[in-house]
Amino acid sequence: MTLVPVDSVAPIRNQSFTPPTPLVKGVIVMLARNTDADGAAKSITELEKRFNGRWRYPYVFLNELPFDDNFKNKLQAVNPSADMKFGLIPVVHWSYPSWINQTRAAAARKAMHEAKIIYGGHEAYRHMCRYNSGFFYRHELLDEYDYYWRVEPDVHFYCDIDEDPFRFMQENNKLYGFTVSLTEFRATIPTLWETTRAFMTENPSYIRTEDNAVRWISKDLKDYNLCHFWSNFEIGSLHLWRSKAYEGYFEHLDHAGGFFYERWGDAPVHSIGATLLLKPSQIHFFNNIGYDHTGINHCPIDQPAFANKCQCNGLKNFDMTDWSCTPEWFDLFGDTSFVFLNNICCPS
Template sequence: MLKLFHSSIRHPRLPPAKTNASYLSVNPVLCLHLQTKVEVRPCLRAIAECSISDSCSDDGGAAQTLQVVSKSGAPLFTEWAVVAELDGACSCVGALDQVPLANGSFHEERIEELRTSPRVCPFSSIPAQAETRAGKQQPLRRSSFWCTGPDLFYLSFRIPAAQHECKATDLRMITLPRGRTLRLVTGLALVFVTFLFLHSALGSGNARQRIADEWSRKGTAEPAAAVKKVSPSSAAKAEQDDQTSGIQQKANRNRLLHQPGSPYMRSDVDYAERIGLTLVPVDSLAPVRNTSFTPPTPLVKGVIVMLARNSDADGAVKSLTELEHRFNKKWRYPYVFLNEKPFDDNFKQKLQGVNPAADMKFGLIPTAHWSYPSWINQTRAAAARKDMADRGIIYGGHEAYRHMCRYNSGFFYRHELLEEYDYYWRVEPDVHFFCDIDEDPFRFMQEHNKLYGFTVSLTEFRETVPTLWKTTREFMTDNPSFIRTDNAVRWVSKDLEDYNMCHFWSNFEIGSLHLWRSKAYSTFFETLDKAGGFFYERWGDAPVHSIGATLLLKPSQIHFFNNIGYDHTGINHCPVYQPAFANKCECDGVKSFDMTDWSCTPEWFDLFGGGTANREAEKIRKIEEQKQEKAKKEKEEREKAEKEAREKAEKEKST
């Protein structure tokens, strides 16, 4: 037997070993065989026989041997070439040598060697076209190497014309990794077994329970009897829906836990399933809307939201102009503007004029979301507004302000224009952004399991929320399964007996829309809404969001956006001096609101860490204040001494 060809072929998903002898796998456990099919054209069958054998090498690689045996015992071919492609990685292998390709291309010095070497890859034998696996004629390149598709090998031979009349591609070898076939068959079997298991486990019981629940919601006294009367087709459809839902839930869970780069722990996924919170897979991306524009990184499903009136047009333009300059001109995330009344043309034209290429949508708030619910006594609500106005409580007499707080607390994320998004950035009219934002905050949230982000925190006026914590405690008592055990609620209540008035300032927030859409938060909001505190008192959306987030999230899921400089009505956050922010901000970090007595951000740092740079800035601020106080005192003493000296001189002169 004449052995013409032997090669150890590397599986494309395994890296090559550090050896020049052959392609070998460095995986010591997994040995992937190759399944090979050899076809010999009729003109060769009379003079040759072919066989394939494969085996595992000592280090776990897969070796394969092709034997072409001459029936007469004489060599069949004087020149030959082997060209291969495995998932985009090509290799050219000769009888006496092997030449690996790096990233699909030859090194230049090897190309000339291959062209001139008579014993390795005679490229003159490459035909103009070859038959692909699908039977189609595909043109071939007459170059240093050629490949015709994934996993496709061609062996080209030049055979002396005196012996027979065969073309260069009379011997064709098609190679497929056997592991891929096994994975396909195994996967199909597992899907079938899983379907059967779910059919038996989730089928009839869940279907009957769903139908019983439906009758119970309709007020039927005997839901069990009604279930018995349900037609077989209805029960079968309910079972099918349950099976589909179960399969989808399991698939989504596996994706969240095992996707490369996923930030989620098993406890996060378990808790999210319990409270009806949708977690976003780390690889989820927004659909491409504009093919002529390429952002620095692919966009996730984020949106910038502004609640505004027609009279806020100029203030909205100021906010968007700065946000576009600092951030969105590089990313082009869409905008959604919401109003309880239709936006007029003036508002739309001014806002669109900020960036004509921006994606902007203008939505109308449903009346049901901006009006009194049926259980509110409007006479009592009016009396409460008058009382708070008489006592000088901020916004105490404003009726529209209360509707706005209620809407932001429990309805904005339900608007139809926001249904397709996972994350939102709330922006208000007449705000300022001080710093260039080079990182996509939406993508940061998605890749790091962050569900709420803030820049400023402060304390609420106690007179506006006298019974808010009492109602919160009622929710906690009635729904203990919704409360996360490792949550961040100690930031708003040390002992759960009273509310310390700390809250994130919600006129700036970047968060997960799914957090507010969750069953747990929806139940929390419904509890507050039924209590009437939005109208009988003056509950703001900032404390409501803050309490809700700290009850349902662990501290690491709440993020302090130190890199975003922000100002609203003189209360601001500015990154303290750090090299990363050099020449990127137009504000003084030492004068930031963060470390003042009115801010709750220091308490956040004390409880959950962080803020080292902010504390250093606070030390600098105090030193500067002490210097200024000392200089002021010295100036006063100097002026006093000068005054006394002048008075003494005048007295002596008059004497």
């Protein structure tokens, strides 16, 4: 992995503003459409209130079509002094590659729709998953940055964030951060693990053979337990995805065709890639960031410490459900605060 020196800081963009701590080369990224203007503005309004109004990290919004004035105006109105850029996704990154049989892909969508598989019939959803898996970090508007924070329309941030997550990642050699984990629908990725194992066999030098995090997703490498980090929230190193190892992994998956012939999501793809390439210590659980997307949420576990900073209940969050994989993460890699609350919440 290409690591970023701790003293790599962002240039000063506004001489009249001084953030609480020096900014690193971080950016907040949102993939959105013009119809998402209201939801996007709500998300950014909350993030500005909880964090970025004090730090003023730049925003990059990406769309496969040009953003209209309504979208731009609504987002700029959230904070007229915010540094916002609106980018167009290259057609080559949001279209079928030459090796994909589009008739076969259409038949797969039809079959999955009839089987009532979530997003099974959605063509645009597949392009979105492929784009987030292997292209967003290549956009020219992100070239100058080392870290990104992925935000989506219509998400909620429940807690004041007093520490800069980007600087925390940099100073502690963290390359991927999450708040929520859960299991994937197996019907959406029937051959993803088989394809991953083929990549591992063909490219052993790319895989971290010792002290990796892969045992969180597979005990013996024979099967995938479906656990993944929910990628609608990510804070990570752009250098992780730009690495030769991950680029090779994505290219292998892309040529296999599962983004279109099945319905591979970027969440399991990112999660498998991160756990194969990183040490557990390079993956961080952002307990201090209260977050919600479509009713699936995380609220800080050590609730007393956040009593005056959060508007959520730490004893009622997705981490404590049977669908969460976060308890398994801490069983493997340790965190006493999580184990303590789990015992309070759900005694055996």
